[in-house]
Amino acid sequence: MKRIIAALILVVLVGAGLWWLLAPAPAPMGQRPPTVVNLAPSIERSLFDRVEAVGTARAAQAVMILTEVPGRVAQIHFRQGQKVEQGKVLVTLDDRNARAELARSEAEYQRALNDFQRGQKLVKSRAISQSEVDTFRTTLDGAKASRDAARANLNDHTIRAPFAGVVGLRQVDAGGYLQTGDAITTLDNLGYIEVDFQVPERYLARLVSGLPVQARNEAFPDQVFEGTITDLDSRVSTASRSLTARARLENPQDRIRPGQFLRVSVQLAERDALLVPEQSIITQGAQSYVFTVTGDNTAERHPVTLGGRRDGWVEITSGLTGQPDVVVNGHSRLGSGQAVQVLDNPEALLPGQRALLEPASPDADQADSEAAA
Structure with a gap:
């Protein structure tokens, strides 16, 4: 028994000695561990330095097609939403009266021309005075002006697209009577889109035409519409202390339509x-x-x-x-x-x-x- 107790005491002493030798040194008082x-x-x-802004898309060319003369709609030549080329006939009005007026004015012009040519021959033989020839000349000029006006009036009965684009909803029907200035449809050139947006005045020194622009719309979250700044306004708004910039954006597949909300990002510098x-x-x-x-x-x-x-x-x-x-x-x-x-x-x-x-x-x-x- 005494030998067992002595052996245990020896083991404890050896273990204590090893711990004392191998234990890490304690951190100095008050020093935190690493x-x-x-x-x-x-x-x-x-x-890239960027300016973020918002704006509303608009067609680079957009018009309301109106009638310039009164008349009854004879035929409609377009479909709603159709792409048309410049000069495409959109609507024709009943032009029978206009054609008759043109025929009358051309006859009067021809008679005035004949009188003037005859007077030029007679004045050489002193059969008539120069003042009478001048009267023939004035009558001829008036007849020519009436003929030109009649031609323009006839042309106004055929309404054409002033530029290539997409027509909107039709506002008229065949057989309806239109007064001067009545709306027929809209026409938008959607090949590219313009957007106006406000830029704070602190960026004016770095804002110039030609800067790259990117625009996004929630309807097409994965698509970026690229473009450049084309124009800058000549005045800074006193209310917002900002300048209006205009950018032109590419519009592939005519996705962006006028009136859509756009988030615009302008790249100022790299x-x-x-x-x-x-x-x-x-x-x-x-x-x-x-x-x-x-x-x-x-x-x-x-x-x-x-x-x-x-x-x-x-x-x-x-x-x-x-x-x-x-x-x-x-x-x-x-x-x-x-x-x-x-x-x-x-x-x-x-x-x-x-x-x-x-x-x-x-x-x-x-x-x-x-x-x-």
Whole structure:
């Protein structure tokens, strides 16, 4: 029994000695253990400054087809919603009276012409005076004007498309009597669309004709309508302190119709930008910070100024030099100079953010700087 007790005491003493030798040194009093953090790289990518605005689509050419002379509708030559070419006959009015009037005016013109030609011969032989020839000349001019007016009146009985486009709903029926100015239908050129939108005056120095424009509509969420700014207004609105810009957009398959709501994005400029993941930003009041890790595994806080955003990344315009790795996890209560333990975590970035780590392509550089109008 005594031997067993002695053996147990020996085992306990040996175990205590090993623990004392191998146990880690305790942290100094008041020092926190290292904070576990994840790092992600900062990257340099192209960034577009954009202005976001809204506007209403309208056809680049749009008219209401009206009658210019009164008359009864003889025939309708179009279908509602039909595409027509320039000069296409849309409606013909009963023109029997107009044709008769033209025949009468042409007869009067021919008689006046004959009288004038006869007078020119007689004045040479002094059979009549020059004043009589001048009277024949005046009568001829009046007859010619009456003939031209009769021709125009006859032509106005045939209503044609002034340009190529799409006709709207029909407002008349065959056999109906129309007065001057009555509406027949609408005609819109939908080959391209125009949109007017407001741009805040602070962007005027960079706003010029020819800037690229993209527009979207909720009816076609997966389609972007491309175009350019064509015109700028000459005045800034005193009420909104903004300038009206007009853009022309391509309209494939005539999808956008006049009156539709559009979200417009204007690309002002392109620049190279230093980007960090959004989750690396710590904001305290009006100041934003990011943390990096020094060579001795301590945290370093950097006050930074933020710029544009793109795909879950934020532009750093000042406060960070080079392209250092930044802390994206574990920095909510981190302080400058605090010890850290860096752990590799491939899931620290979101899938959309990881996509931007690939080399940039021209099509992928279409980013915005949250310059909302």
